Structure formats: C-alpha cells, structure tokens
C-alpha cells in the first residue's frame with residue numbers, strides 16, 4: 339500500500355533507525371509550514387507598509403490569508419459590553435489581522451473578516467457559524483493583545499486551526515503514490531521543517547520500528 343515510506347534514519351553516533359513515515363502526515367507538516375510562512379510574510383508586511391505588501395502578494399501559497407475579506411451584507415455580532423469596550427481599544431490591531439468593523443452599544447457590525455475565515459465559511463448556508471467564529475476570533479485576539487508577554491506576530495488559534503485543516507486538505511493522501519523520483523525531494527523538504535515528527539494536528543508522522551546495529555557489530559555471514 340502506498341501510504342508509508344520505509345526509511346533508514348541516522349541517529350546519534352553510528353546507529354541507524356528503520357522508521358515508517360506516514361506520507362500524508364509528513365506532507366501535511368510541510369504544507370503547514372509553507373502556508374504559515376506565506377501568511378506571516380504578509381503579516382509582517384502589513385506592519386511595514388502597504389507598498390511592500392503589494393509586492394509580497396503572490397509570493398507563496400497561503401499569502402494574503404490575513405488580508406481583509408469583504409462580508410456582504412455586513413454582519414452584526416453581539417458581544418457583552420465589556421468585550422465591546424476592549425474591542426474599541428484594539429481597533430488598529432484588529433485591522434492588521436484583517437478584521438474591519440464599526441461599533442455600537444450592543445454589537446460590532448463587521449464589514450471585513452480575515453480572508454482565512456472567509457475561506458472557511460465560503461460554502462456555509464447560513465451566517466451563524468461565521469458569526470460564532472468572529473466572536474471566538476475576537477476573544478482569542480483580545481487575550482493575545484492583552485498578554486504583556488506576547489511576542490509578535492501571534493495569530494489567534496482559530497486561524498491556526500483552519501491553516502492546519504487547509505494543510506491537511508492539500509496534502510497527499512494515504513494510498514496515493516509518490517513518484518519514486520520525487521521521494522528524495524519530499525523527504526528533504528520534511529527534514530527542513532521545524533517539527534518533522536508531527537503532523538499539522540500534532541499527531542506523530544513517524545514510527546520507529548527497529549534500531550540497526552553499527553556495521554561492525556552486525557552478524558557476519560560467511
């Protein structure tokens with residue numbers, strides 16, 4: 339079955355480990371990091387200048403996911419008064435994440451959402467799930483904005499969840515065949531990721547099955 343790659347990985351010293359690699363999980367990790375980089379590239383640019391942003395658009399997969407996506411007609415999201423007050427304090431930060439709105443005493447009237455959320459809800463029949471997600475997004479973002487220790491740029495978990503889903507959807511499937519000529523390139527790309535042993539959802543992508551003894555200690559058949 340074309341689902342696992344059997345690899346010999348060099349561990350410390352001389353030992354080699356024979357490992358099964360889940361091709362879907364590893365590809366998902368590669369895609370996650372590509373999408374993430376593409377998203378952050380634009381995120382940084384938004385802070386720098388709109389000019390650089392325009393130049394940066396189109397450079398990578400996942401680009402522009404935090405650009406504002408138009409919502410027609412605008413969406414009323416009711417929030418508790420204290421939360422609305424906090425929202426009013428962070429209008430500029432929300433703008434950088436692609437959320438645009440006006441406020442009244444009871445609700446925010448949302449005209450643009452981060453493009454990632456628009457993408458997520460493109461096929462929804464009603465607007466309640468988008469409304470719920472906006473409310474979660476706002477709360478998560480405020481928590482990030484108010485944490486003194488937060489290191490920029492940080493993106494709310496609800497956005498990261500959808501990036502992981504997108505990485506999964508575009509990844510090679512269990513059972514698909516990777517052309518033999520591309521396996522090496524695929525494994526190298528995996529090796530370059532920051533967490534090659536974890537898929538986008540944090541599950542393991544590799545299973546070690548045996549440790550090979552150094553050649554000098556292997557049985558010699560004469």
Ligand SMILES: [Zn+2]
Pocket residue numbers: 362366506507509
């Ligand atoms: Zn997956």
